[in-house]
Amino acid sequence: MVRSDAIAPGRDGDVLRLQTQVLIVGGGLAGGWAAIAAAQAGASVVLVDKGYFGTSGVTATAGPGHWWVPPDPPQEREEAVRLRNARAFGLADPHWMERVIDQTWRTLPTLAGDYAFSQDEHGVTQYRGLRGPEYLRALRQRVERLGVLICDHSPALELLTDEDGVVAGAAGVQRQAGRDWIVRAGAVVLATGGCAFKSRLLGCHTNTGDGLLMGAEVGAELSGMEFSSYYTIAPARSTMTRSMSYAFARYYGPDRRPLDISPGPDVTQALAAALLNGPVFCDLAATPQDIRDVMPAVQPNFMLPFDRWGVDPYQDMFEITLRGEGTVRGVGGIRIADADCGVGVAGLYAAGDAASRELVAGATSGGGAQNSAWALSSGHWAGEAAARFARRNASRAIARARPAGRAGLRSERARRDLDVRAIEAAVRDEMLPYDKNIFRTGRGLARSVETLDSLWGEIRDHAEGRGAQRLRTREAAALVSAGRWCYGAAAARNESRGMHQREDAPAADPRLSARLRVRGIDRVLIALERPTAEVEAVK
Amino acid sequence: MIEFIVEDRCTACDACVRVCPTNVFDSRPGRRPVIARGEDCQACFICELYCPEDALFVGPDAEAVEGFDPATVAASGLLGQYRRDSGWGEWAGDPRYANQHWRMESIFARARAAVQKP
Numbered sequence: 001m002v003r004s005d006a007i008a009p010g011r012d013g014d015v016l017r018l019q020t021q022v023l024i025v026g027g028g029l030a031g032g033w034a035a036i037a038a039a040q041a042g043a044s045v046v047l048v049d050k051g052y053f054g055t056s057g058v059t060a061t062a063g064p065g066h067w068w069v070p071p072d073p074p075q076e077r078e079e080a081v082r083l084r085n086a087r088a089f090g091l092a093d094p095h096w097m098e099r100v101i102d103q104t105w106r107t108l109p110t111l112a113g114d115y116a117f118s119q120d121e122h123g124v125t126q127y128r129g130l131r132g133p134e135y136l137r138a139l140r141q142r143v144e145r146l147g148v149l150i151c152d153h154s155p156a157l158e159l160l161t162d163e164d165g166v167v168a169g170a171a172g173v174q175r176q177a178g179r180d181w182i183v184r185a186g187a188v189v190l191a192t193g194g195c196a197f198k199s200r201l202l203g204c205h206t207n208t209g210d211g212l213l214m215g216a217e218v219g220a221e222l223s224g225m226e227f228s229s230y231y232t233i234a235p236a237r238s239t240m241t242r243s244m245s246y247a248f249a250r251y252y253g254p255d256r257r258p259l260d261i262s263p264g265p266d267v268t269q270a271l272a273a274a275l276l277n278g279p280v281f282c283d284l285a286a287t288p289q290d291i292r293d294v295m296p297a298v299q300p301n302f303m304l305p306f307d308r309w310g311v312d313p314y315q316d317m318f319e320i321t322l323r324g325e326g327t328v329r330g331v332g333g334i335r336i337a338d339a340d341c342g343v344g345v346a347g348l349y350a351a352g353d354a355a356s357r358e359l360v361a362g363a364t365s366g367g368g369a370q371n372s373a374w375a376l377s378s379g380h381w382a383g384e385a386a387a388r389f390a391r392r393n394a395s396r397a398i399a400r401a402r403p404a405g406r407a408g409l410r411s412e413r414a415r416r417d418l419d420v421r422a423i424e425a426a427v428r429d430e431m432l433p434y435d436k437n438i439f440r441t442g443r444g445l446a447r448s449v450e451t452l453d454s455l456w457g458e459i460r461d462h463a464e465g466r467g468a469q470r471l472r473t474r475e476a477a478a479l480v481s482a483g484r485w486c487y488g489a490a491a492a493r494n495e496s497r498g499m500h501q502r503e504d505a506p507a508a509d510p511r512l513s514a515r516l517r518v519r520g521i522d523r524v525l526i527a528l529e530r531p532t533a534e535v536e537a538v539k
Numbered sequence: 540m541i542e543f544i545v546e547d548r549c550t551a552c553d554a555c556v557r558v559c560p561t562n563v564f565d566s567r568p569g570r571r572p573v574i575a576r577g578e579d580c581q582a583c584f585i586c587e588l589y590c591p592e593d594a595l596f597v598g599p600d601a602e603a604v605e606g607f608d609p610a611t612v613a614a615s616g617l618l619g620q621y622r623r624d625s626g627w628g629e630w631a632g633d634p635r636y637a638n639q640h641w642r643m644e645s646i647f648a649r650a651r652a653a654v655q656k657p
Contacts (some may be wrong), residue, residue, distance in 0.1 A: 051560030055585045060560070118641045126641035132639070133588055133625065153562060200601040205561050205581035229599055238599045239582040244643060247650030263654055288654060291646055297639040298646070300624035301584055305599030308607075308617060417634050 020052030023185035027053025030352020031191030032139030035385030067373035088362020158405025167347035186390025194353030209482035225332035341384030363498025581585035593619030
């Protein structure tokens with residue numbers, strides 16, 4: 001079925017060919033930390049990014065805090081894990097939480113020298129929260145100094161595997177140089193980010209779920225995909241999902257009368273319900289003056305839309321919207337199969353938002369802090385383990401490798417020109433509306449799955465992007481796949497748990513107090529996993 | 540979305556071409572870059588942050604070019620706002636634009652206290 005050419009190093013043509021021990025796919029938080037760990041473990045490393053390592057992805061435009069708990073006194077960490085585990089609804093693993101807290105604590109300060117950590121009024125260095133653009137710029141500087149070869153504007157399209165199914169590299173396109181690339185690697189780390197379904201969440205355009213599809217094509221499973229209904233507030237029509245200031249927000253209905261909605265854990269549901277009835281307005285007049293004054297120095301991009309529109313958010317009412325986060329601040333991703341962030345496929349590792357965060361977040365969003373700590377830690381472990389794997393299996397480097405990509409790259413039937421933008425819009429129409437994704441019902445999900453399945457059939461059978469459309473077509477395949485996995489799992493989880501809320505099953509079902517494993521591309525298969533039975537806890 | 544490149548500020552350094560995560564700009568040998576794929580702009584404002592000449596302007600609307608007038612924008616002082624407030628380039632070391640991101644936590648704490656008060 002797959003029309004694949006075996007790829008051997010040294011073939012002619014205008015193709016960038018590289019050989020390395022470790023290939024990192026994606027230059028965000030997780031990819032950056034993975035590259036550092038792999039290079040420090042002594043491996044040769046290539047990092048490819050769809051856009052530019054330093055600006056791509058959702059961290060580069062944000063301000064990530066980190067889960068930051070000191071080791072002393074020890075009760076503090078125990079308490080942090082206990083509290084967080086209580087909000088995970090039975091799906092997390094306290095041992096992984098402890099690991100993440102500890103790894104983050106030890107690793108984050110090592111970025112000093114490339115990141116100028118601030119000091120507070122008492123001269124105490126503040127490590128926990130970093131500004132996104134400066135954080136990513138620092139990671140890039142460090143990675144460059146460690147001798148990693150960075151390929152910007154070089155999206156990966158597919159993985160390569162050898163005769164034994166071991167992952168042996170990846171192939172993609174250099175969109176500015178206008179040529180293909182093939183990187184043969186002893187191990188690959190997928191750090192491609194989550195999938196926000198092109199929702200206009202700030203910085204999410206590059207996060208189309210490509211890594212999930214690439215991983216699934218070589219046999220990786222997914223988990224936590226049903227926890228994909230997190231939304232973040234933004235001024236209507238803007239991308240500015242910087243939500244901190246909304247801790248002071250007051251909300252108003254279409255008639256500009258106050259709504260009984262106050263900041264807190266249930267604010268998204270309440271706003272979504274109100275938005276389904278008409279426009280919702282907001283002001284930030286309750287913000288103290290000293291905080292207003294310091295805002296541009298805290299979040300320099302927060303005021304950009306307001307200033308450009310001539311709106312004073314501290315006085316004027318402005319319309320708001322909610323931007324879907326998909327699996328970004330959702331939970332789902334490639335299922336982690338071992339303590340090294342291996343995915344159960346030899347030579348392949350996953351990190352950051354591309355990996356399922358269920359081990360540390362369970363059924364509730366990790367929010368910014370836990371997610372950043374996860375990206376750092378999983379990146380670190382995946383990078384180190386990939387370096388070890390590549391070294392142990394050095395002889396494999398000469399084996400022949402085949403491209404594993406299918407949907408969007410090699411059509412099963414007659415190739416047809418598909419309207420990729422229309423497919424993207426159709427996916428958005430299923431994955432983003434509040435009534436479909438926040439207030440879920442079995443019937444609604446089944447209808448959405450049907451629509452997504454038919455889009456999938458079109459892509460599988462007829463999509464084969466050419467030239468500049470190759471990346472966009474492949475992204476469409478990834479978006480549709482991610483949608484099918486999210487809603488497939490959501491339909492199977494016939495209960496409400498954490499962020500997954502089913503209007504037709506509002507209570508939690510104790511029999512479903514377990515993770516859902518999702519596998520399969522053409523046929524999506526879902527199975528219940530007993531918690532912590534198969535994922536080895538690490539002390 | 541990206542609105543315009545300020546012609547008389549742009550020095551054709553191509554920083555925007557390199558850093559735009561969605562590949563909106565095209566480089567032209569010996570000339571200023573052009574907005575080649577404006578429809579792919581994700582309104583992340585990153586190009587402004589990396590432009591040392593403050594020669595780019597992004598409109599807040601995620602889906603439409605709003606038609607900001609370059610002369611009006613230049614007169615408004617909005618060009619380079621993001622880079623200045625971030626303390627990049629010539630603003631580095633200026634205490635007015637020092638990174639105070641670390642205050643986030645205390646801001647949240649005060650908001651929580653304010654909500655609980657009434």
